[in-house]
Amino acid sequence: MAKKSAQVVPVRDALRVEPGDFEIARLDPAATPVGPKSKSEAAADLAQVAAELDALQEALYAEGTGGGRRRVLLVLQGMDTSGKGGVIRHVAGLVNPQGLHIASFKKPTRAELRHDFLWRVRRQVPAPGLIGVFDRSHYEDVLVARVDGLVPAAEWRRRYGLIDDFEAELAGSGVTTVKCFLHISPDKQRERLVERLENPAKRWKYNPGDLAARAKFPQYQAAYQDALVKCSTAVAPWYAIPADRKWYRNWAVARVLLEALREVAPVFPEPSYDPVVELARLRDADPLR
Amino acid sequence: MAKKSAQVVPVRDALRVEPGDFEIARLDPAATPVGPKSKSEAAADLAQVAAELDALQEALYAEGTGGGRRRVLLVLQGMDTSGKGGVIRHVAGLVNPQGLHIASFKKPTRAELRHDFLWRVRRQVPAPGLIGVFDRSHYEDVLVARVDGLVPAAEWRRRYGLIDDFEAELAGSGVTTVKCFLHISPDKQRERLVERLENPAKRWKYNPGDLAARAKFPQYQAAYQDALVKCSTAVAPWYAIPADRKWYRNWAVARVLLEALREVAPVFPEPSYDPVVELARLRDADPLR
Numbered sequence: 001m002a003k004k005s006a007q008v009v010p011v012r013d014a015l016r017v018e019p020g021d022f023e024i025a026r027l028d029p030a031a032t033p034v035g036p037k038s039k040s041e042a043a044a045d046l047a048q049v050a051a052e053l054d055a056l057q058e059a060l061y062a063e064g065t066g067g068g069r070r071r072v073l074l075v076l077q078g079m080d081t082s083g084k085g086g087v088i089r090h091v092a093g094l095v096n097p098q099g100l101h102i103a104s105f106k107k108p109t110r111a112e113l114r115h116d117f118l119w120r121v122r123r124q125v126p127a128p129g130l131i132g133v134f135d136r137s138h139y140e141d142v143l144v145a146r147v148d149g150l151v152p153a154a155e156w157r158r159r160y161g162l163i164d165d166f167e168a169e170l171a172g173s174g175v176t177t178v179k180c181f182l183h184i185s186p187d188k189q190r191e192r193l194v195e196r197l198e199n200p201a202k203r204w205k206y207n208p209g210d211l212a213a214r215a216k217f218p219q220y221q222a223a224y225q226d227a228l229v230k231c232s233t234a235v236a237p238w239y240a241i242p243a244d245r246k247w248y249r250n251w252a253v254a255r256v257l258l259e260a261l262r263e264v265a266p267v268f269p270e271p272s273y274d275p276v277v278e279l280a281r282l283r284d285a286d287p288l289r
Numbered sequence: 290m291a292k293k294s295a296q297v298v299p300v301r302d303a304l305r306v307e308p309g310d311f312e313i314a315r316l317d318p319a320a321t322p323v324g325p326k327s328k329s330e331a332a333a334d335l336a337q338v339a340a341e342l343d344a345l346q347e348a349l350y351a352e353g354t355g356g357g358r359r360r361v362l363l364v365l366q367g368m369d370t371s372g373k374g375g376v377i378r379h380v381a382g383l384v385n386p387q388g389l390h391i392a393s394f395k396k397p398t399r400a401e402l403r404h405d406f407l408w409r410v411r412r413q414v415p416a417p418g419l420i421g422v423f424d425r426s427h428y429e430d431v432l433v434a435r436v437d438g439l440v441p442a443a444e445w446r447r448r449y450g451l452i453d454d455f456e457a458e459l460a461g462s463g464v465t466t467v468k469c470f471l472h473i474s475p476d477k478q479r480e481r482l483v484e485r486l487e488n489p490a491k492r493w494k495y496n497p498g499d500l501a502a503r504a505k506f507p508q509y510q511a512a513y514q515d516a517l518v519k520c521s522t523a524v525a526p527w528y529a530i531p532a533d534r535k536w537y538r539n540w541a542v543a544r545v546l547l548e549a550l551r552e553v554a555p556v557f558p559e560p561s562y563d564p565v566v567e568l569a570r571l572r573d574a575d576p577l578r
Contacts (some may be wrong), residue, residue, distance in 0.1 A: 062493040089385045096378045097386045098424070104387075135387070186577040197568050203560040204351040208567060215576050271492040278497060279486050287504050288475040 009034050011255040017181075017228045017238040024225045029185040030244040035251060042251040049254045050094040056258070057095040057131060059266040064129015066269020069174035073125065073132040074257055077139050077227075078182030079220060080210045081192035082243050083250075084135050087182070090250045091257065092133050101126040104135040117141040117159065118166055128174065131257075138163055139179075142227050147219045160230040167236035177236040178260045180253050181228055182243035186217050298323050300544040306470075306517045306527040313514045318474040319533040324540060331540040338543045339383040345547070346384040346420060348555040353418015355558020358463035362414065362421040363546055366428050366516075367471030368509060369499045370481035371532050372539075373424050376471070379539045380546065381422050390415040393424040406430040406448065407455055417463065420546075427452055428468075431516050436508045449519040460524035467549045468525060469542050470517060471532035475506050 014034035036042040063070060074092070076084040092100055103124035112120045118138055126132030142163070146156045167177055184192075193214070196206040213220070232238040239256050243249040303323035325331040352359060363381070365373040381389055392413035401409045407427055415421030431452070435445045456466055473481075482503070485495040502509070521527040528545050532538040 059490075062490075065493055085387065088387045092386050093382070097381050097389050098374065098377045098391055098393075100386050102387055190571065190575065190577070193571060194568065197564045197571070201348075201351075201557050203564060204354055204558050206560070206562075206567070208562050211567070211570055211575075217577055268490050269493050271495070273495075273497050275486045275492060278495070278500070279483065281500055282479065282482060282486070286479065286500075288479070288506055 010259060011035060011252060012237075012239065012259045015239040015241060015252060015256065017232040017240050019229045019232050022225075022229055022232070022240070024183070024221050024228070024240075027183055027240055027242065029183045029188065029242050031242045032245070032248050033242065035255065036248070039245075039247040042247045046094075046251055046254055049251075049258050053094050053254065053258050053261065054096065056261040056264075056266060057099045059268055060131070060261065060264065061096070061099045061129045062268045063266040064127070066272075068266070068269065069128045070264055070266065071126045071128050071130050071132065071175055072257070072260060072264060073134065073170065073175050073177045074253075075134045075137045075139070075177065075179040076182065076253075077137060077143070077179070077224075078243060079184060079189060079217070080213060081189050081196070082182035082184045083246060084182060085205075086246060087180070087250060087253050088133055088135060091254045092131070094254065095131065099130055101130045101132045102135065103132065105137055105140060117145075118162065121166075125170065125175065138166070139227055139231075143220065143223045144213075146223045147216050160227070163231050164233055164236075167231070167233065171235035176260055176264050178257055179232075179236060179238045180241050180256060181224060181238055182241050182249060182253075184243045186214070188244045189214060189217075299548060300324060300541060301526075301528065301548045304528040304530060304541060304545065306521040306529050308518045308521050311514075311518055311521070311529070313472070313510050313517070313529075316472055316529055316531065318472045318477065318531050320531045321534070321537050322531070324544065325537070328534075328536040331536045335383075335540055335543055338540075338547050342383050342543065342547050342550065343385065345550040345553075345555060346388050348557055349420070349550065349553065350385070350388040350418045351557045352555040353416070355561075357555070357558065358417045359553055359555065360415045360417050360419050360421065360464055361546070361549060361553065362423065362459065362464050362466045363542075364423045364426045364428070364466065364468040365471065365542075366426060366432070366468070366513075367532060368473060368478060368506070369502060370478050370485070371471035371473045372535060373471060374494075375535060376469070376539060376542050377422055377424060380543045381420070383543065384420065388419055390419045390421045391424065392421065394426055394429060406434075407451065410455075414459065414464065427455070428516055428520075432509065432512045433502075435512045436505050449516070452520050453522055453525075456520070456522065456525035465549055465553050466525040467546060468520075468527045469530050469545060470513060470527055471530050471538060471542075473532045475503070477533045478503060478506075 011034055036045055060070065060072065076087055078084055088102060092102065108120065121138045142156050142159050145151050170177055193206065193210060196202040228238045228240065241249055241252045300323055325334055349359065349361070365376055367373055377391060381391065397409065410427045431445050431448050434440050459466055482495065482499060485491040517527045517529065530538055530541045
């Protein structure tokens with residue numbers, strides 16, 4: 001029964017950010033509020049998730065080739081070391097890479113800064129049939145932009161509404177947006193930063209600026225609180241993913257994504273030709289037979 | 290011993306197209322000239338390949354973030370149903386999708402046709418640190434362009450030299466190009482086309498034009514013969530992959546790619562900061578401790 005529970009309880013319902021009732025301080029980053037209670041249980045369930053994700057992704061891709069407009073966008077946000085890269089590797093890595101569109105949003109370039117903050121994001125919206133993955137996103141514009149005072153307060157304050165409008169517009173054009181906040185504790189972040197510094201094969205993932213951001217952990221939590229509450233809408237909800245345990249984080253994001261794809265329920269397109277006619281051509285008029 | 294043989298014999302040497310000695314008609318698409326002799330043996334070896342590919346790809350990616358220019362480009366060519374998509378799913382799918390750049394070259398658009406044939410290809414050359422995968426490529430411009438007479442003979446004839454120059458230029462800018470020709474038999478193609486037509490979940494992969502191309506199978510083989518012989522160079526060799534057996538095809542491409550990555554031998558970059566200093570900062574000056 002334990003193994004099946006993960007499939008029975010809707011994971012999205014358990015992890016969705018409800019604006020009226022969400023307090024980031026009450027979220028335990030090490031919790032396992034729904035689903036598996038151990039790494040091995042999670043691995044077993046993930047294998048099932050993988051098979052279903054793969055099949056749904058193929059149908060979504062096929063639907064796109066047949067003129068369908070639908071696509072899925074997985075937005076990943078979280079503090080350094082919260083596991084955005086790990087989710088891409090272990091969750092996005094479960095499906096055919098040809099059906100993925102992965103975009104990383106780093107510090108905006110000078111050219112990007114000359115545009116509206118959503119400009120560079122719009123350019124990376126996945127095409128129909130694809131699963132897009134955003135490694136950071138337009139939410140940086142109400143997170144680091146706010147914490148580091150990169151724009152006046154009046155500016156970042158109006159962005160919540162602009163983001164809601166943008167995501168509603170995406171929904172209207174066939175995009176199912178799934179936003180996952182990977183929530184880690186300061187202690188776990190410390191542990192992972194130490195690991196990056198001690199392991200020569202991980203040092204490239206670290207940069208000294210990470211400590212400056214870490215020093216502002218409380219300010220970031222306040223900024224996340226607002227972003228999650230103000231922008232968890234019916235068409236583009238936020239999910240708060242406890243991320244201190246990597247196995248739980250990966251499992252939870254995979255399940256949330258799977259449930260979203262099930263709801264999309266992509267369908268293989270009707271062929272634009274007659275299969276019976278084509279089979280007859282292959283049978284009766286094949287010059288190579 | 291059988292399982293180890295795949296690792297001992299260099300797969301690239303066994304499958305490389307040697308211009309002076311290559312005849313496509315002598316290639317058996319169902320052969321297993323090197324490596325595993327069964328699906329289960331191939332699966333066991335592929336698991337080892339996967340682990341090593343994954344590690345090398347991460348180092349390549351890291352090297353790129355540190356200013357390295359090197360990257361790998363896997364070019365896939367072959368008749369319809371030869372398995373280009375299957376290789377992307379099962380071989381490219383072995384590594385972190387964040388380190389991949391996949392480009393599909395379909396029939397050129399009107400805008401693309403207004404440029405030189407290499408224009409759209411140059412735009413898809415993988416960035417440093419990435420593994421690029423071309424699903425079809427600039428070789429279409431000496432294959433379908435020749436078979437269907439889309440350009441005058443004088444035009445496609447000069448393209449072999451232009452392609453060699455282009456690929457030498459890529460090599461000079463840090464690109465290791467690995468070109469795999471997936472070789473299937475007319476009978477196997479027929480079987481796979483029938484399968485696509487009979488299975489409603491595969492019909493989207495078929496289009497009636499596939500039969501027109503199939504009718505020109507011999508002309509395509511002649512065009513492949515020339516492309517492989519004229520463009521298998523020291524810096525960008527062609528590999529002829531027997532592709533009637535999917536398990537062999539995937540295994541062989543994975544091994545060829547692995548050997549190329551081993552030769553690249555990417556290295557994790559030296560950090561631009563002092564890890565000892567950073568560890569001390571985390572230990573002694575962490576405001577969150």
